[in-house]
Amino acid sequence: MNLPSGQPVEPDGLSATTVSAELLDALNAYIGPARPGHFDELRTHKGELRGPWKTFFASIGLSGFESLPECAQTIDRVIRLNGVTYNVYAESQDYARPWSLNPLPMLIDPGEWREISTGLAQRARLLNLILNDVYTSRSLLKASYLPSALVLGNPGYLHALQGVTPVSGTFLHVVAFDLARGPDGRWWVVGQRTQAPSGLGYALENRLIVSRLFTQAYRDMKIQHIGASYRRLLDALEAQTTSIANGQAPKFALLSSGSYSETYFEHAYLARYLGIPLVEGADLTVRNSQVYLRTIHGLERIHGLLRRLDDDFCDPLELRADSALGVPGLLQAVRAGQVVVANALGTGFLESPSIQGFLPSISEHLLGEPLKIPSLHTWWCGEGAAWEDVSPHLGTQVIKPTFSTRQSTNFEPVIASLLNQEQLSTWRARIEQQPAIYTTQTYLPFSQVPTWRSNSIEPRTAMLRFYAVVGPDGSWQVMPGGMTRVAAVDPHVVSMRSGGSTLDTWIMTDEEVDTYSMLPTSGGLPKRYNEHELVSSRSAENLFWLGRYTERAETMLRCARESLVLLSINQRDSHPPLHDAMSELAVQQGLINSDTPGIQTDPAAFGRNLMQRLWQPGVGGLYDTVDTLERIMRSVRDRLPPEHVEIPGRIKALLKSAQNETSASSQRHSQYLIDAIEQLDLVEVPLAALVGFQLDRMTRDLGWRLLTAGRLIERLIHLSKVVDAFFRHAAVYSPRGFDSLLVLFDSTITFRSRYQRQQDILALLDLIAMDPTNPRSIVSVISDLRTQLQVLPDRDAIMTQLPDLQWQDDAITSLIAQICGAGQTGYAISDEIGKRLFAHVSDQHFAS
Structure with a gap:
């Protein structure tokens, strides 16, 4: 029952590094001791810095040590900007907690790493052999190396796949091992993740952030890069799927459980880094035992799935019938050998801690050698x-x-x-x-690593996660880096769910540093332009509606502000036709209830209802529109810039704040309206940034084309309604109505620069309807929409409905009718796009 004794050996040369006396004094003043009974990763039992930490602190120097508070703030800012989250739905129905990363890395010296990597590669090979045996000959069960009840009675063992060997015989592609160091300095394997190991995306994000904080130390210490391991995973998938691709380039996808997964951020992040589409079960279908992705071009064959979905949910036909996350028929495709699933289905039983007790004898039996790293x-x-x-x-x-x-x-x-x-x-x-x-x-009392907390370095209990990755030849390598998780407060519990944090794990090398990276370089990697890129129908639909709801939020904001301006002016100067037109538009935009009195009838009631639907959730107003925006972005965050995704949350926070600000002044009607207008001005800034990101920060691929088409269709529909309301109610013929129409078209400055203070209806119509240089004009919107639609599949059928405005002999009535018809065409084109390109695999609750 006693743990073996022993002390790790520090590599030669590391202990010779010197740290200035001034820095040592600072360290001693800020570093607390490790708890008794725990191995101290930072200092020896004599109180001296261990070799790797001497090198680290000598490299960053006193100035680097003193900048640790700023480093922590930088990390928080980058994580917030990048939208790095860990969703904890056990705590709340919808609680996305910012990812926690400490500025100090965990350091592993070359000698220790050789032992760790060799031992974990051996274990990964052993686990793959166990899976092959258990699902074929079952010799380990027959010879009692593994109890049959433990394996066959485990829910993670899939009886439906008995006798099925995956393509190329590889069950495991990535195995995550949780390691901890005991009080005696030895490493122990605490657990293993074989089903859908998490953390690869977070480990990459940690590395990109922390390595840029200590660039000099990162180079001086020869920290091994991790990019090649991700490339290795793709190469292995490609090698294993070549035989089923029939001479074509194999296509892969990352299968996610969706935006409500606790690790959804890394699903999207990893898919983007690997350059493969992020899909959900509803995006896939099985035909003739082959897996296909529903795309806007039709069905596209998928040869390999990197899954982040647990076994139970993968196929509702043969596993959990109540699962809405899986792919019906996926097991049949696996049995037919027509798809490679990484990791293979049915590998989850190896995660049981009980398996650890039988591995030593199995290693001797199958490998003819003992385990190089012991299990607990x-x-x-x-x-x-x-x-x-x-x-x-x-x-x-x-x-x-x-x-x-x-x-x-x-x-x-x-x-x-x-x-x-x-x-x-x-x-x-x-x-x-x-x-x-x-x-x-x-x-096992886990070792304690140094972490930066407030203004001191505190030892915290740690467990390290490393990843073994199979290669194209079937050999195993361990990624030279990983994720170190540290306890929040309780030294016995290392868990992200319990508020734990992470450290980047630096592996020092005495060999050449592999600088390969899958990130774009300044040298300019050749770009691939593929008009048949894999855009799932679900992603395409979400992007299309992202465009529509972005434009809808803008138009609601503009219409609300103009309504508030009309409410704030002296009612003796009111113009009933204008009030009627704006009241009608407010109803159409969802800014007031349909049974609410208009501005002319009861301005106070109109204002109260308008305010309620601006700020409050659950009433179908501006807040709910932005909330829908946020939900859509969460579903397609793998296709959006990180800064893009966080903006709806900022807007919602501003809207909640605006509700409080305006409530404080509600006793004074005029001040109440002025405050509300000022709050809308604040909301407009991030909303404008959102539009800017869509225009300038997204690749002009088919997804972006659909997003832009959605925005233009929404604009066409809204602007046609504005024209119809203002001319039908004759609101445009008053000076105030004339100005309001220009405001709603966002064309006031352009008109005044050309015509000064003239109130010329023909000039107005020319600008808002027929001017191709005005991006808000009807003809400009139609032209831009035609440009986006002509690159889509089935474009001929979709584009036949686009009108060409004709304005002859200054016939105002005819032009207004054409504009109204163009708005109705917008609805028809939207329906046609949905019918031809989108799967409608689930109820998205979008509103036309």
Whole structure:
């Protein structure tokens, strides 16, 4: 029951690095000691800095140490701007917590890394062999190297795939290993993730942020880069799918559980970095045992799926029938050998902690060698002898669920040494009632790493996650870096769900640094322009409606502000036709209820209802429009710049603040209106930034074309309604109405620069309807829309409905009729695009 002893060996040369006395004094003043019984990653038992940390602090110097507070602030700012989140839905129905990253890295020296990487590569190879055996010959079960009840009774074992070998025989493509260092300095494997390992995207983001904070140290210490491991994963997928691609270039996708996944940020981030589409189950369909992606060009064959979706949810036909996340028929495609799924379905049973107890003997049997890195001593209580052996020592154990994927048998691990005698007896009784669902592991006090907290360096309990990646030849390599997770407060619990943080993990090398990166370089990588790029129908639909709702938010804001301006002026100077036109537009825009009195009838009631629908959620007004924007962006964040995604949240915060500001002045009607107008001016700034990002920060691919088409269609519909209302109510023939129409077309400056203060209806119509240089004119909108539509599939059928405005002999009535008809055409084109290009695989609740 005792852990082996031993001390890690520091590599030669690292301890020779000197740190200035001034910096040492500063470090000693700011560094707290590790807890007794925990290995101190920063200092030796003599209180001296360990070799890697000497090198790090000598490289950053006193000035770098003193800048750590600024580094922490920089990280927070970058994470906020990039929208890096970890969604914790256990705490709230919809709570996206900013990702937590500490500025100090975790350092591993070359000698230790050789031992770690060799040991983990061995384990990954062993796990793949176990899977191959269990799903084919079952010799390990027959020879009792693995208990049949433990494997066949595990929900993670898929009986439907018994006898099925994946393409090329590779079950695992990426394996995540959780390592911890014990008090004696030895590394131990605490757990392994084989189903859909998470963290690769977060590890990459951590590296990009922290390496730029300490660029000199990053170079001086020869920190190995991690980009080649991501390329290796793609190369392996390509090699394994070549045989089923029939001479074509294999196509891949990243299968996500959707925007409500706790790690959805990294799904989108990883898909973008790997250059493959991010898809959900509803985007895929199985035809003739082959997997296809629903795209705007029709069905496109997918040969490889990098999945971030647990087994149970992958196929509602054969697994969980209530799953709306999976792909019906996916198991049949796997059985037919027509798709490579990474990792293979049915690998989840290896994540059970009980498996760890059987790996040493299996390694000797299958590999002919012992495990290079030991697992924690493990007892599966379902074996009578094992439970009899460990029961007297239960107080030294951690009690874990054997089958954590089964909700009825899952629970949070329990550290028995923290229990009193009564609690310990209760747990012993539970185990004796159902021993098979419990596993115990010897408690290991994890090592503590230095973390920057406020104005000091505090040791925190840490667990490291490394990733073994298979190559095209089937060999395994461990990514030279990873993610170190640190405890929040409780030294016994290392969990992101419990408020933990992360460190970038730096691997020092005494060999050549591999500088390969999949990021664009300043040298200018050749760009690929592919008119048949894989844009899923769901992504295309969301982008189209993103354009429409962005424009809708702009027009609602402009219409609301003009309505407030009309309410704020002296009602003795009112113009009933203008009030009627603006009231009608407010109803059409969802700014007031249809049964609310108009401005002319009851301006106070109109204003109250307008305010309510501007600020409050759940009433279908401006706040809800922005909320829909945010939901759409969350679904397609892999296609959007990071800064783009955070803007709706900022707008919603401003709208909530505006509600409070205007409520404070509600007793004074005139001030109330002025405050509301000023608040709308504040909201307009981020909304304008959102439009700017769409115009200037997105690649001009088919997704962007659909987004732009959606915005132009919404603009065409709205502007035609404005023209119709102002001319039908004769509002445009008054000076105030004339100015209001220019405001709603955002063309006031252009008109005044040309015609000064003239009130010429023909000049007005020429500018807002027929001027091709005015981006808000009807003909300009139609022209721009035609440009975007002509690159879409089925463009001929879609574009036949686009009108060409004809204005002859200054016939105002005819032109107004054509403009109204163009607005109706906007609805028809929108419907035609939806019918021809979008899958309508789920109810999106978009409103035309």
